[in-house]
Amino acid sequence: MIQKWLERLAVTRKKLMLIIVCTVIMGLGLGICVSPSFAQAKYSEAPELLELVKQGKLPPVEERLPENPVVVEPLQEVGQYGGTWRRCWMGLSDSSGPNKVAGHVRLVRFNADGSELQPDLAERWEMSPDGTTFTFYLRKGVKWSDGHPFTADDVVFWYEDITLNKDLNPIVPEWLSTDGEAPTLEKVDDYTFRLKFAKPYPIFVHRQALYGGFYAPRHYLEKVHIDYVPEEEIQAMVEADGFHSWDQFFTAKEDWLQNPELPVVFAWKMVSNTTTRMVAERNPYFYKVDTAGNQLPYIDKMVHELTQDKEIINMRALSGELDMQNRHIAVTDYPLFMENRAKGDYRVMTWIDANASCPVLYINQNVQDDQLKKLFREKDFRVALSLAIDREELNELVYYGLGKPRQAAVVSTSPNFNPEWEKAYAEFNPDMANKLLDGLGLTEYDAEGYRLGLDGKPLALTIEFASGVFGPWDDVLELVTTRYWANIGIKAVLKPEDRSLYNVRCNANEVEIGVWDMRRVNILLINPDRLLGTAYGDSPWAPLWGQWYTSQGKAGEEPPQEVKRIFEIWEEVKATADEGARDELFREMTDIHKDNIWMIGAVGETPQLAIVKNNFRNVPDRIIWDDALQTPANAYPEQFFFKQ
Numbered sequence: 001m002i003q004k005w006l007e008r009l010a011v012t013r014k015k016l017m018l019i020i021v022c023t024v025i026m027g028l029g030l031g032i033c034v035s036p037s038f039a040q041a042k043y044s045e046a047p048e049l050l051e052l053v054k055q056g057k058l059p060p061v062e063e064r065l066p067e068n069p070v071v072v073e074p075l076q077e078v079g080q081y082g083g084t085w086r087r088c089w090m091g092l093s094d095s096s097g098p099n100k101v102a103g104h105v106r107l108v109r110f111n112a113d114g115s116e117l118q119p120d121l122a123e124r125w126e127m128s129p130d131g132t133t134f135t136f137y138l139r140k141g142v143k144w145s146d147g148h149p150f151t152a153d154d155v156v157f158w159y160e161d162i163t164l165n166k167d168l169n170p171i172v173p174e175w176l177s178t179d180g181e182a183p184t185l186e187k188v189d190d191y192t193f194r195l196k197f198a199k200p201y202p203i204f205v206h207r208q209a210l211y212g213g214f215y216a217p218r219h220y221l222e223k224v225h226i227d228y229v230p231e232e233e234i235q236a237m238v239e240a241d242g243f244h245s246w247d248q249f250f251t252a253k254e255d256w257l258q259n260p261e262l263p264v265v266f267a268w269k270m271v272s273n274t275t276t277r278m279v280a281e282r283n284p285y286f287y288k289v290d291t292a293g294n295q296l297p298y299i300d301k302m303v304h305e306l307t308q309d310k311e312i313i314n315m316r317a318l319s320g321e322l323d324m325q326n327r328h329i330a331v332t333d334y335p336l337f338m339e340n341r342a343k344g345d346y347r348v349m350t351w352i353d354a355n356a357s358c359p360v361l362y363i364n365q366n367v368q369d370d371q372l373k374k375l376f377r378e379k380d381f382r383v384a385l386s387l388a389i390d391r392e393e394l395n396e397l398v399y400y401g402l403g404k405p406r407q408a409a410v411v412s413t414s415p416n417f418n419p420e421w422e423k424a425y426a427e428f429n430p431d432m433a434n435k436l437l438d439g440l441g442l443t444e445y446d447a448e449g450y451r452l453g454l455d456g457k458p459l460a461l462t463i464e465f466a467s468g469v470f471g472p473w474d475d476v477l478e479l480v481t482t483r484y485w486a487n488i489g490i491k492a493v494l495k496p497e498d499r500s501l502y503n504v505r506c507n508a509n510e511v512e513i514g515v516w517d518m519r520r521v522n523i524l525l526i527n528p529d530r531l532l533g534t535a536y537g538d539s540p541w542a543p544l545w546g547q548w549y550t551s552q553g554k555a556g557e558e559p560p561q562e563v564k565r566i567f568e569i570w571e572e573v574k575a576t577a578d579e580g581a582r583d584e585l586f587r588e589m590t591d592i593h594k595d596n597i598w599m600i601g602a603v604g605e606t607p608q609l610a611i612v613k614n615n616f617r618n619v620p621d622r623i624i625w626d627d628a629l630q631t632p633a634n635a636y637p638e639q640f641f642f643k644q
Helices: 002-012 014-018 047-054 096-102 152-163 204-211 218-224 231-240 246-253 310-318 331-339 370-376 379-387 391-399 419-423 430-439 473-488 499-507 543-550 561-574 579-596
Strands: 070-072 084-089 108-110 117-119 122-127 133-138 184-189 192-196 268-273 277-282 288-290 301-306 346-353 360-363 460-466 491-497 513-516 607-613
Touching (some): 084 096, 084 310, 096 277, 096 301, 108 204, 117 122, 117 204, 133 152, 152 184, 152 192, 152 218, 218 246, 231 246, 310 331, 331 346, 331 391, 331 607, 370 379, 379 430, 430 473, 460 499, 473 491, 491 499, 561 579
Parallel strands (some): 070 288, 460 491, 460 513
Antiparallel strands (some): 122 133, 133 192, 184 192, 268 277, 277 301, 360 513
């Protein structure tokens, strides 16, 4: 296996000398901006919509747009209407794909690099001096895709009838509460509403930029809501659609990817979703225009072909069958993509992946086995495992030198980057690793050269991971177990499994060492769940401690003081309006992680590839790929177009 990687590296090494590794954020020059207002005497629209206007099937574009539409400045040039955007996805479990392309519409959103907030459905907003009350002023004249007005009633319905409905949401979302208590919502008028929290929550608007759509089409969904329709009628609908309960039925009805009839405010509206493809068409009531007054989006249709094999997605991109695809495109296929650019008539974008490490080994501090728990809670044991990994070699063999050998620390693109954490115990030092293990009393070996546990019995660690999910994890983990950890006498067994099973086992605290990436560490202000240990289902370094925190001590296991301090810091951050003070708190949080290394990283900040056809324009060459920014939503896909 090692020889195979070495041969592959030798063959491609010269070709990779021209690679530009994206590690610098300043000077991205994205060129996309959103203007708060637009003074245009006349708007333009897609030819197919103009024809519908002439036929009397649509009102004029001026009547379909809000009084003050959002203005998006095209990246390269004002686009042309037309075309079908071909993409791939892996079905509803992969809903993040189309959601990040079309479905990221918020009251307030982040700009392209996450450095500031921008008005979206809300034209403006205000926060009270004490940080408890937020007033939002909706953009007047926004309409749903069926032409029905978008008003504060849609916000009230989303909040009171969906979010606070115990059948649909047993608990209030963490991002929408303080100390587990939901805010009060007041409708001021048709386009104004006010939220009031029980305690200061000055970062609320930042957090809704990721989590909170904050709206639902009341005029449509109240027709299938149990509080608005007689129970016998609801039950008949549930049975007719083949569901077992109303909550399942309603959840499907409010999902735009499952229900073509659902009105949306997105750039494209799903019109069909079969076993092989999902088709979305332009929303004629979309509330954005370009700087020339052209209603967006430029592209007529978006088609997602269904496939369960990521290799097929990469092969289709390679052959030029996909117009613009970034999701599931493998960085390890970079040489192949570069070699076939002319043949496939595409270009290769290397976006900046704000992923701290891919993968990360999460050393479960709440592991059920008492002997392992004793070892896992020894800092020297975790440090030894980290020092044994040759990250430089991993980067060369698996990632062609494109990544950055580093610890599982906040990414360097983040305002809360801690360079000392990035380097903490990340050097390759197997001699020191052996000394640390010896110092813990692990000095006895079995016949195969593996260390015995403190109880004198064979010591074997089980690493569970979701195989084939993101990147070449199998290759990395094989090197870690058979080469690096084996060299210091630590036996580790790999246990690949289905993603859903892995998630279930993580939630049940049945995993010894879990494996995932480390995303969501670019804008910690939104959700530092990786650092809190509350990222349930994938990164189990402290699942029971996380449960203790989220349940306010009613479940899980009480953590040690340094972990309690992490929770305290996050509570302080949420109530702190001063940015400098928040940064100091985050520095303390990252220092605690730096000193403890509960998560072990390998190689991070690798480029995220985007394969883009040469006639597909207004796509940025470089942009931050980040879940908090819902990439590619931060590239404003509504201004992508086909150059004719």
